Amino acid sequence: MDNCIARQPIIGKDGKIAAYELLYFQNSQTVDSPHDFHTAQAIVQFFNQLDESSFLDGRDAFLSFTPNLLMQNIPRVFDPHKLVIQVEDSVLVHPVARMMLQRYKKQGYRLSLSGFQFNSRYMNILSLIDILKINFEGISQKKLDTYLSVAKEFNLKLAAYHIDTPEARALAESNNFDYLQGTDVADISQSKAQKNPKHLQSNFFRLMAAATREEPDLEEIAELIGMDVTLTFSLLKMVNSAYFAIPNRVKDIKQALTILGLGQLRQWIYLLSFGGEGDFTDEIIKISFQRAVFCQALSQEIPDFPLAYSEAYMLGMFSILDRLLDVPLEQALKSLPVSDELKDGLIKKEGMCGSLYRLTTAYEQGEWPRVTRIAQELNLTMETISRKYLEAVDYVTSTWNSLMEPFDGSVQTTEKEADN
Template sequence: MKNFVARQPIFNRQKQVVAYELLFRSGHLEVYDAADDDDATVSVISGAFLLLGMDKATHSKRAFINFTRNLLKKDLVTQLPRQSVVIEILENIEPDAEIVEICTRLKRLGYVIALDDFIFSEKFQKLFELIDIIKVDFLVTTGQERSNIISLVNNPRIKFLAEKVETIADFEQAASLGYSYFQGYFFSKPEILSEEDVPSYKAQYARVLHEIHRPDMDYARMEEIIKHDVAFSYKLLKYVNSAYFGFRQEVDSVRHALVLLGKRQVEQWISLLILKELGKESPEEIIVLSVMRAKFGELLVQKMNLRELSSDVFIMGMFSLLDCLLHRPMQDILKELPISTDIKQALLGSDSLLGNIYCLILSYEKGQWNQFAHCAAKCNVAEVDVPDIYLQSLQWVEEFFEQTRN
């Protein structure tokens, strides 16, 4: 059976990623099926721990993994390193004496335990001394309920995680109520600023992006732009001289680096480096996710025998969160970028080939399996091919950040 594993970031109050929840879909079903909970967890573990490795699957951060009663009884948890996982006890597990005994033993062994989709009930009192994290679904609770849960649990040792946090407003409310961790896509919904509020250095990098994507880009003009930023020049040369490229002789000038890379590589790699610079004051996950979307899309179209779209899809993925980095509406940013109309329309939600590929990328990333199946069919992509492409993309992203890390 093919393992479909995606991941969703979990943030702290500083909007830093501290963990990932690993999301599952069994390969022979169109959507997740609760009847296959055991297979789901085993497949997540085999996909993340055995096939890819936790260092790449979660950037060496903890993995939240759902466990069924049956798998808890079978002691599968203890086969996993306690420093790498958070054991999520599903909401449909009755907290009876058997579960209390299992959790007591896991706690003694040093495992972190979470209650998933928590709704307060007195029956959970016996678990509160053993639980480290309680997850609260922000799509099904109101503002008052979100606050009451913390008061009712009344245990300062327990940390609360707000999940399905989809807006900045939800994030800010959760933080004000005392939640410590946050899960959802609030970080990808930009807080729009006026043009005057956008820092000048971000505007400068936006101009560089504009320049490198011009059809008449020339290396002399590009060199002059890059050389005006000493730090950026240094990072470009450091990257070009990294083991990733393996050039035999040292590349010691910006012009030499540009010529060696070629126009397509210049577009991709300088865009990537600029995104990292733009993201210095934003959650790092925005940059990670942008790069992940870029590579995932590129590998997808190669699998679709549409290699001629590789560059467009790579740029589409990289620019998909540019509004979050520049704090401006995507529509306004795209007006200023000399990229293809097809890319612009896809990023704005068009029903087109690139738009369908973008839909496939987003739906897999978020574990929206119904939507993923629909988009895969529209792109004529075999669903069973996608998990391997996703894992290859994760590996590539890990290697890229290793090479460009300060």
Template structure:
């Protein structure tokens, strides 16, 4: 569960959202919960992209600021909310300055609470893109002086948070504050996030390949053998949070663009977020068999590019079952060639007979099987042989994993 609360400007237009992790019953804010929040936001399967086109404010602990999970997001879209240092000396505050400066250099915007106006935090102030003023902690009599101090000592935009009444809004806006957050505008709304769970064994195999600096082709083979793994990777690299400008539709392209370092970090995070499920594994295996069968059949009658698309069509043909949503909604979460979209959503296009044949093989439907073979101008022997090869290929993958 992720909660999202808007941050608005003086015209009440939303400029960003602050995310809160609501998955932990204890409510503890830890480095692990920071990583989980960002990863789940990136991999979220739902009706909307949590990142969208706005700023995303994410609360951080100092322990999480060096985490590799931050390599997976577009820094120009993310604002890291930096907490004060508990019971810290001037030396402790100065010790944390280099990592904050590095994050700012990488393109992340940093937000600090009003504590940054205290003398001990003077070194941090030049890094501030935002300073959040908590109205629940600032007496009305001191508000004007706090705003003046913030303007005098930083170049940051000011955000008044915990604005709960019209009087509070009028008072702080009259002082020139232009950004606001609080119950008077909107309470945090819960978003149920889900991740499509691939096989843990396949994730481990992928991690091992990456650690051994395997070839792109070897890594691509693992992705092709797990529908959940493939879905999550394409979901990540085409998400607004990742920030890649071009649409990525092939596994090979995704691997090359992501690079081994980021691929390793992503796989490690996915492993911690994945729960094993016998039902999900069965569906995933069926999807793999479909993909391989359709690829083998396409290689006999189509171009190599069509064979690749046939595989993608097969491995994502059960995506609606895996996600529990209609296929038309499921495919909107991925960037796929139009020919693949046509067969998945409308059962039309050049790959439709291949998917029909794969379905007939699963069901043992002789009439559908013969009809699909005729449409593809393939003999029953060719189709049966390809099906056996696909089953063996999928079984081999399970054994290797």
């Protein structure tokens, strides 16, 4: 069965990811149709097989429910303290669904109302709701003031979605919204992620150039890292993490590079160059890491894909380079020794590389018709795409958490990914 699920980040007031909205798709699915029965079965099966804590990375989940799904007790698949039941306003006036929502509310689930339209018939049941979710696409200040008044009267938290421009973000922040959701967490945070972009650009380009030569010079790389306290700190922190589980603390740059290996140095060069610049930047790096693993895995399933295994990783990783460096992507890629196919894929979105990149971003946003169309272009099944996405999320979550955790001597060593 071709079932897909994606997670879309929801940002809190502190700029960190507070939750994920889970975007679900099944090939036989239509909106609130008799297929809800099959959708319910698939969701239960999906989350029984899924490591929920890894997929959500400890965050809450927002998931949309139809009346049918509510009546089939699908919310009970989740921990009441981790799930926000999201419904459209029409569900509130459905007599049985409303009764189910009251029951779930008593069990500790939070309720979010999405796409709320101001109507007097909804006002007497807003006491059920915890979060009012507002569509910011083309919203006027007058209409927003009405929503703010309703939220204040019923003591509701406010979530804004379709935060796709800096103007929309500024409007939501100025009105003290609790949650923001847009096309990409990088779009939301990029202006705050840059503390010293010129210095970061210098770090990145010098290290990347040295690491991607045909015959990299370990002495040169060690010297470059040794000249920069940020790079040195990041390298030693990474090698002494629980991911590597080295029994004796590593204090030497050359020893650290030997343990890391050139393959993993290239993979985690963002973390070395930009790590520690703040939570905003860390989230962008995680997105690049996830895209890199996802693109690399899918590239092996695409007939006659033009990039080598390691370059497919770079396709995903470099897709957010403009946001990290605060320069146009075309300008950033000019300085790197990568193929024209990769550059055209990211800049012009052309060729098979462009199709894979577009597939990656479409899947992240839950744009299922686009995903289906591009999958057919690349001769990929939805089952393969879904499986590789979940594997990428799980790998990135576990790897990232291990890299961020200092090794205390009690962590079991695990087999690491081979150098590319």
